[in-house]
Amino acid sequence: MWRKLSNSEFSRNVSSQILGTGIAQALPVLAMPLLTRLFTEEDFALYTSFFAVASIFAVAVGGKYQLAIVLPKSEENAQKVFTLSIYLTLAYALAIAVVLPLFHRFFPENLRSVLYYVPLYVLFFGGWSAYINASIRHKTFTTNAIAKVLQSIGYIIAAIGLGLSKVLAFGLVIAKITGTMVSWVFLSRKSPISFKPIPLRTLKEMAKTYIDYPKYGIWPSFLSTISLQALVLILTKFYTLDDLGHYGLTFMVLSAPLTLIGNSYKDVFFQKMASLMNDQRYKEAIVFFERSAIVLFVVGIPICLVLYFFGEPLFAFVFGEKWERSGTFASILALAFVARLVISPLSSTFNATNTLRIASKWQLLYFVTTFITLLYSAMIMKLAVESLFFVYVIHEIVLYGFYFIIQYRTVKTYSKT
Incomplete structure (x- = not known):
């Protein structure tokens, strides 16, 4: 076999x-x-x-x-x-x-x-x-x-x-x-x-x-x-080139594992979930969903911990002393990175269950709240860039947490039938 x-x-x-x-x-x-x-x-x-x-x-x-x-x-x-x-x-x-x-x-x-x-x-x-x-x-x-x-x-x-x-x-x-x-x-x-x-x-x-x-x-x-580019657009408009440049390196480094691990797992997850749903094996689907979330969480946590505790010295050592601030940004954004790494691949649930309308509603909500949050923080509150990132992380955790609940409930609905 x-x-x-x-x-x-x-x-x-x-x-x-x-x-x-x-x-x-x-x-x-x-x-x-x-x-x-x-x-x-x-x-x-x-x-x-x-x-x-x-x-x-x-x-x-x-x-x-x-x-x-x-x-x-x-x-x-x-x-x-x-x-x-x-x-x-x-x-x-x-x-x-x-x-x-x-x-x-x-x-x-x-x-x-x-x-x-x-x-x-x-x-x-x-x-x-x-x-x-x-x-x-x-x-x-x-x-x-x-x-x-x-x-x-x-x-x-x-x-x-x-x-x-x-x-x-x-x-x-x-x-x-x-x-x-x-x-x-x-x-x-x-x-x-x-x-x-x-x-x-x-x-x-x-x-x-x-x-x-x-x-x-x-x-x-x-x-x-x-x-996805909202943070870059806000930094471009309201913050300095130095802030944007250091964030640019942070974004490039974090995007690599996010793209490789997230996209690779998403394709495999979609195929398996679609197969289970088509065969009406709904209880197995919910177990598979739960295990997938755990696997992605286990993969993401070590990366998060390394970035959170060693972001500054790691970036300074690998990329040069002048890029230590990018490591600071990475340590702040680490939790948002894990949230996206774990939850984004599971969004194929909506494709497998043919409930894309639910996903589109969340996407609209995410778009609106992202820009409202960032614009209010930058224009009205005039937060320093590090404080802006903390607000952004909170927004990501809340919105992606809500996204995960919707995904889980969607699969759970079928598993009860």
């Missing part, structure tokens, strides 16, 4: 995905001690602001049609959806290039120049995303894994080169775009689907067939992304 499982196509695909994602996440973290010595706090602040804004705009790239490339039965229709996604990405990036400068006045003056790179990143990210989904359609998961690793390698090499030479401003930003471009070029050469100009009138049918992707996919993703 083990031999059959380990040799199965599904197992090989999952292994390559996890391995590729793990390496891609690990490489930038391993390179960080060098990058923190090549770049200043201001460089990290500019990169953090850029990536927050770019991530928000990237939500609507391709009209979300790239996610539908996997679905058509015929290759002809898949090609049309792919082309539609590329067309929309080009138009969207151009629209951002025209419109975004009109809103530069809402950003601090020293951050405005870096925003001109946002349309370029969105353009490459949109193409990259389309090719990734084309690869998923044809089950070339190893290609995807290599592409993600190349993205990290491209970023690291470009960042080190620009950090040493100092020939260009915004080195970390340009490095991020370079890594995405390198990965995009690799995928475009390996992809079984290539870009071919197709008249727009022939794409209308596919646009209508998969209209639910832009119709119902963009807004929830936008709320989720902007909520």
